[in-house]
Structure formats: C-alpha cells, structure tokens
Amino acid sequence: MQPATPESEESALPVEVDPREPLARLRQDLRTGPQGLSRREAERRAAVYGPNEVRREQRGRLRRELGRQLVHPLALLLWGAGGLAFVAGTSVLGMAIVAVILLNAGFALLQERQAERAVEALATFLPAHSRVVRDGQEQTVEATQLVPGDLIVLEEGDKVPADVRLVEGAVEIDLSMLTGESAPVERAATRTVAGAPTLREPNLAFSGTACVEGQAKAVVFATGRHTELGRIAALSQRTRREGSPLERQVKRVAWLIAAVAVGMGAVLLVIGAASGLPLKDALTFAIGLLVANVPEGLLPTITLALAMGVRLLARQGAVVKRLSAVETLGSTHVICTDKTGTLTRNRMRLRSVWTPTGGEHSAEGQNQREEGQRQGKDVVRLAQAMSECTTVSRSESGELAGDPTEVALVEGAAHLGQAVDLDARDLRRRALFRFDPRLRTMSVVSELQGEPTVSVKGAPEAVLPRLAGGADTTAAREAVDAMAHDGLRVLAVATRTLEADGLPSRREDVECDLELLGLVGLHDPPRPEVADAVRRCHDAGLRVHVVTGDNGSTAAAVAREVGIGDPGLSVLADAESVSEQRLDELLAAPGEVVFARASPETKLRVADALRDQGQIVAMTGDGVNDAPALHRAHIGVAMGLSGTDVAREASTMVLTDDNFATIVKAVESGRRVYDNVRKFILYIFAHAVPEIVPFLVYALSGGAIPLPLTVLQILAIDLGTETLPALALGREPAEPGLMTRPPRRPGHGSGVITKDMLIRAWASLGLVSTVLVMGAYFYVLWRAGWTPGTSTSAGSAMHQDYLTATTATFAGIVMCQVGTAMAARTDRASLREVGLTTNPLLLAGIGFELVFTAVLVWAPPFQSVFGTAPLPWDVVALLLTFPVLVWGTDELRRSLRRRRKAA
Structure with a gap:
C-alpha cells in the first residue's frame, strides 16, 4: 500500500510528529518522500504553519509596567515629597523630584524588556537560506519558507535551518549551543536508540546548530516555535525575573517609613491641636514632620551609587545591565558555571601521547621537542601521521583554520618538533577519505619516501579492530581508559604502506591491516586565572557548581584541575534523570557538584532548587541553551567574546573578557556596593x-x-x-576583610x-x-x-x-x-x-x-x-x-x- 501523497490528501498535518519513529512511518506522517514536497504543497503548508522563525509574544505590558513603577513605595514617597514641595511653593524642586521618579521608572522598563530581546536574538541563529529538494529538484529557498516534510541538503559549513531527521549520509554537528559539549557529535541516517534523550538521538539535528563535516539529506519534522530552539525561546519568555534582595528590602523599608511618617503625623497632629496649636500651625507641623521622615534623596542616591558600581565593573570587564544586580552580586552564595568556554578556553590542545614501545608521556611544556626526540622514531612517526591526516589550512592572517581537533593535532605535532608544511602535505596527497561519523575514522593516502602511505585517525574503538594480524590491543585499551579518566579526548593513529602499483578504490580496502602508531590525548585546558578565582570564591564562602552538557569524566577532571570540589566533589553523570529529592540533597550538602549531561531544563531545575533553599544564584553560560537559566538565576553571567547574542540578552551581566576571574571581582564590588549602600542609608537615617x-x-x-x-x-x-x-x-573603599566574610543569608540579620x-x-x-x-x-x-x-x-x-x-x-x-x-x-x-x-x-x-x-x-x-x-x-x-x-x-x-x- 502506497503512502498518501500530499496532493491526494488535504487534511492538515499533525502539529508535532515523533521524529524517532521508523523512517517509513515518519515519512507517512509527514506525507513526504524521496522527491520531497511539491511547490504547491509547500506553499499550502507555509500558510498553515507560518514562517520558520522564532517569534516573540506581544505582551502589550508597557502601560501596566509603567504604572507599576510609578506606584513603587519609594516612588509614592517621592510623589508625596514632590507634592509637599509644590505646597511649599518650591515648584522647581517639585519638578526635579518628578523627573527623578520618571527616570527611575524608565530604567525599570528597560529591564523588563530583556526577556523579549533575548527571544528576538534567537533569530540570528537561523540561516538565511537553505537547499531543499522540491518536485524532485534541488533548489535554494529562504530558510523561513521551510515547512514540515521538506527534504533538505546539509553539507560542511551549513547551519541547520530546522529540526530534521537524517535520511541519507552522515554529518558531524556542533551542538555546543544546545548541549554545551565542546566536541562535534556524529549524526547519521541510522536507527533510533531506545530511551535516548532527544538531543542524543544519533539521527536527529536541530535548528541553529552547525554542520562541521560530512554531507547528508534530512527531512524536516519541526519548524519555528515547534523546534528545540523555539522551545528554549518559550522557556525564556515564561521565566520571569524577580526583584533583587536590595529591591525587596528597600520596598519593605519604604512602606515602613511611609507608615511611620503618616502615623506619627496623624497622632501628633491630634496632640498639637489638643494642646491649643492653631490649625494652620498644626498643618505646618504635619507637613514638616512628613518631609522630615521621607528620605527624598534615598532612591536617587541608591540609583546613582549602583550606577557608579556599574561603571567600575565595566572598567574591570563586566558589563552589568541592571543596576540592582550589582548589589545582588555581593549577596551571591552559589555560582553555577558552564565548563566549555567558561572554565576552559574552548580550544583543544594536545596534552599527551602514547606509543606501543614508549608508553604515555606529556606533550606539554617547553622542552617537548627534545622529549619527543628522546622517545625515538615512534613519537616522530606518530606526530607525522597525525598532522598528515588533516585538512587544516592557514587563513590570510597566518592562523590555522579548520576543525578544532585537527588544529590541535597540527599544533601538537609542531610542538613535538614535527611541523608540517600544509602546502607540501596537499601536494603529496593521493586520496582523501573524510571523517565519516558512522565509521568514526578519517584517512589519507600520501606519497611518503616514495611509497603510498595510509595515515588513519579516529576513535580508538573504531581503529583498534582494524589492526593487522589480530594484534594485541590490551595495553592500548588500558591506555585509552587511563587517558579518558583524566578528561582527555582520545584518538588512535595508525598507518599502512600500500603497494606502489595500485591504490584501492574502496575505503574499507584502505583502512585495514593497519599498524598502530599510538594514541593522542586532546585537552580543552582551563583558563589560567580560573584556579585562583575559584580559590577566592572559596575564601569568600561561595560554592561553585559545574552544570554542563559534557560528559562526567571530562567535566570532573576540569573541575578538580581548577580546585572545584576540593577536597570532595560529587559527580552526577546524568543530570537529566536526577530526581527532585536527590537534587535537593546534593545542593543542600556542603560540597560542590558537577552536573554532567545537563539540558536547559536541568539548569532551570538547579537554579530553582537553589532558590528554594534560600540561596542567591549566579549562573554563567554562553550558549543558547543557557538563556532560560540565565534569565531565571538572580544573576545571569554571559560570556561577551564567545557567548551567543541570546545568552548576552538574557543575562544581567556580560563578561567582556570571558574571564571567570572577573566574576570574583564583581562579587567583591557587589559586596562593597552593598556595604556602601548601608553606609549612606545610615547617614541619611541619622x-x-x-x-x-x-x-x-x-x-x-x-x-x-x-x-x-x-x-x-x-x-x-x-x-x-x-x-x-x-x-x-x-x-x-572596601573595609579590610571584606572577601573573607561568609555570604549574607536572607533573614539572618543581614538586610540592608x-x-x-x-x-x-x-x-x-x-x-x-x-x-x-x-x-x-x-x-x-x-x-x-x-x-x-x-x-x-x-x-x-x-x-x-x-x-x-x-x-x-x-x-x-x-x-x-x-x-x-x-x-x-x-x-x-x-x-x-x-x-x-x-x-x-x-x-x-x-x-x-x-x-x-x-x-x-x-x-x-x-x-x-x-x-x-x-x-x-x-x-x-x-x-x-x-x-x-x-x-x-x-x-x-x-x-x-x-x-x-x-x-
């Protein structure tokens, strides 16, 4: 029985389909096939589903938000002070007070727009055009015109325009914006994995991510707000910012002052009248008492003091977008940080190599060229082969350009004294088999010393079974486990010499009967200043949790390297599946935690659990996946250089230098500002x-x-x-010992x-x-x-x-x-x-x-x-x-x- 064609069935498609069902069933549900949709059907579906873009909800809250700001307790006190100024005949003073009220209301309205701007910034992740198969012909259309059921073509360098399932070929996808993983992941036209989370499905790719290797065809199963990107946008819109501790405390104090002033004025007005005070004099007394109670300069003084703190932080590399966030920084109890690009450089480096004869040794340091020479020919051959098996090129500025892993291999070979001439490498190459996510290998055939030589690199579990003669791989597998335990990404490198009279045409005939040259361990190193920043956090009584989409071993190794969790560290290998009770137990314990394989919802759950425990939470991040949690946390800290526009818009603070240590400076500045706010409130109240x-x-x-x-x-x-x-x-200036005090605890006598x-x-x-x-x-x-x-x-x-x-x-x-x-x-x-x-x-x-x-x-x-x-x-x-x-x-x-x- 043939599946219904688009033209033979006019009923509307389901809003959502299950992309993990068998491919034949998915195509039937989407009513599409190998020839793609027809032009007419695509137009009809575009009318039903609308454009493939992230749209923000029109809330129409401007007047309501403005009204809320104009009746803020301190604003009401200022209205009263302004009215009294007009009564007293000082209209200029009254107008100045009104101007202060409106200025503060304007600041607040700008703050309320942050979530909407975050959603608007999501649109920048969608490509402008996409290649699609319609009426059996490949053509280029605007990405906004894609509809469910479209068959698209993905190649290296493309952005994925919608949520798709691969139906042919294989690609490597950079999912870091959604998962936080630094390394690209493999996606191929394979079967689904039972029980796997959607983001881990091996045959799915998602809107806004980037294709870094390979070629494939894929069918679109979700567009616009139904995509993973659209779901994150909805999370950002639903997550509302709550007032900072200073805002809440000032509001309570403002009501207290108003109640005291009005009550005292009413009581003493009666007393004055009873004691024979003329009515005119009694009213003068009441007005004077109210004016004396109302701190007219309190709100503008707080605003300007926080603004000075903002300017100071900007000079230190932290742009704070909400004034009250400066004070909230000083109240911070917990920093929840991403790993990739935040604790680390987001740049792979060769850290260690292993050879069958020489074992493992470090590939870092100043004298590794001599070290490599002492290791003998095995290290030399390993370095030559791993740099040969790359497609890295040089940009106009002379910098290496290409896959980060291959850049690390070329740089590592040079560090070991085996620098490669990229032009000469290309000239001696006779064949290239690009990385295949299904095979998990890449190989090249080059003319080396007059003989066609194969150089292969790939995952150890893919390369080791291809060795010649059933070689013993026990030592190699033990080395793989040890390097992985240290948080390294491990690749195996092998070689083979071919007969001079012929070159096999099939890839499987090239990547066989190999000789293992060794293993390479790649590392995304921590930023050098992070360890000291973490130590200062601990001195100040702050805890640092790592919430990342990366795997637990890698994240834990990085955390331990920078001092997080010293002396003890809890590692949650699958944060998505943790129960609420277990999450509360982990966060209530005194230690620090690594939450691995975390999704956007996991970050929100962590932030909410900490808030429920009375903790003031700062959440760092740089990807689209971080936006809802950045918005939900008391302080969302985005990376300014490597971060996405979405993260920067959703955050309350942006680090212009991507320096984790700047967060500690900001916490110190926040504590100092908080102390200083208390100082001038004391001064005013006295x-x-x-x-x-x-x-x-x-x-x-x-x-x-x-x-x-x-x-x-x-x-x-x-x-x-x-x-x-x-x-x-x-x-x-800060008082001595400011950063050795424990964080302030709400409700424990530490209010402003x-x-x-x-x-x-x-x-x-x-x-x-x-x-x-x-x-x-x-x-x-x-x-x-x-x-x-x-x-x-x-x-x-x-x-x-x-x-x-x-x-x-x-x-x-x-x-x-x-x-x-x-x-x-x-x-x-x-x-x-x-x-x-x-x-x-x-x-x-x-x-x-x-x-x-x-x-x-x-x-x-x-x-x-x-x-x-x-x-x-x-x-x-x-x-x-x-x-x-x-x-x-x-x-x-x-x-x-x-x-x-x-x-």
Missing part, C-alpha cells in the same frame, strides 16, 4: 531624628517653643547638603536595614546630633533673652533672633552631617585603619555642603527664601565642634564593640 524632634518640641509645647526648623530648610538639607556626601559614601543599624542611626548618631542641634537653638534664643511663650513672629522684637536660632539649627544639622559622614565610613574598623583621605570624593562633598550652607546663611537672596540669618562667630565656633563630637562618640562605640568581640 538625620531624621534632629529633623523630627524640632517639630515634636513645637507640637508638644503647644507653640510655646517656636518651630526650630522650617520645611524649606529640611528640603535644603535632604536634597541639598545631604546628597553629595551620601553619593561619596557610595564610592567608599537592620536593628543594629537603626539603633546606631537613631539612638546613637541621631540622638547625639539632636542634643547638639537643640542645644545650639536654645543657646541662641536664651542669649537673646527669650522665654517660653515670647512672640517671635514677623515684626516682633525677637524675630531676628528667632531667624538666627533656626539658622543655627539648620547649620548645626549640617555640621552633624559632617561628623556622621566620617563615622559612617566604617562599620567595624576604626577611621585610622581606613584612612582619613582615602575617599577624596567624600572630602569634596563635605566641602560642597559647607559652601552651600554658607551661601544659604550669608547670601541675602537666599536668606529671604530659606528664612536664614547671619550667625555670630561664637555660634559658628560652637558649631565647629559638632563634627568631632558626633564622630568621636561613634568611634568610641565602635572601639568598645571591637573590644567586646575580641574578649
């Missing part, structure tokens, strides 16, 4: 007490004590004198705002500042003869003295800010350990706030706006002691704390 207490004194006295501070003066402090020193604290910080800010620095500031205020009034209840309104005899007193309060807070800034520079160490001049930006910020204060105090145009008056010199002398008193008190507290800890 001034809330001396700003709030004057209003409390005013309200609780029923107006008998005139208001010691005006609303405009508070705004001048919060958005004027406070901003530059706060920003400068964001550039504070802790009880100890609030005690230090409010009960120590804030309280001391309040006592000093109110002392200066009352000193000025009492010196002028003021008594409670005396009128200080405009036109009264005490009005000018009252202006001088409020100016002393305002300037006193500024002077206390100077002392607080110096105290906030360090949380544990003394200022002497850190150094007085190690943060010149802070010194410049302090200089600015002093000049700014002087202008507001002594410049007449500003006196009328801010209600200030010139200060007498005795008051100035009094205020100059405030920085030393504030800093000295905190220095004493830290000294006592260090002594108690030491005891």
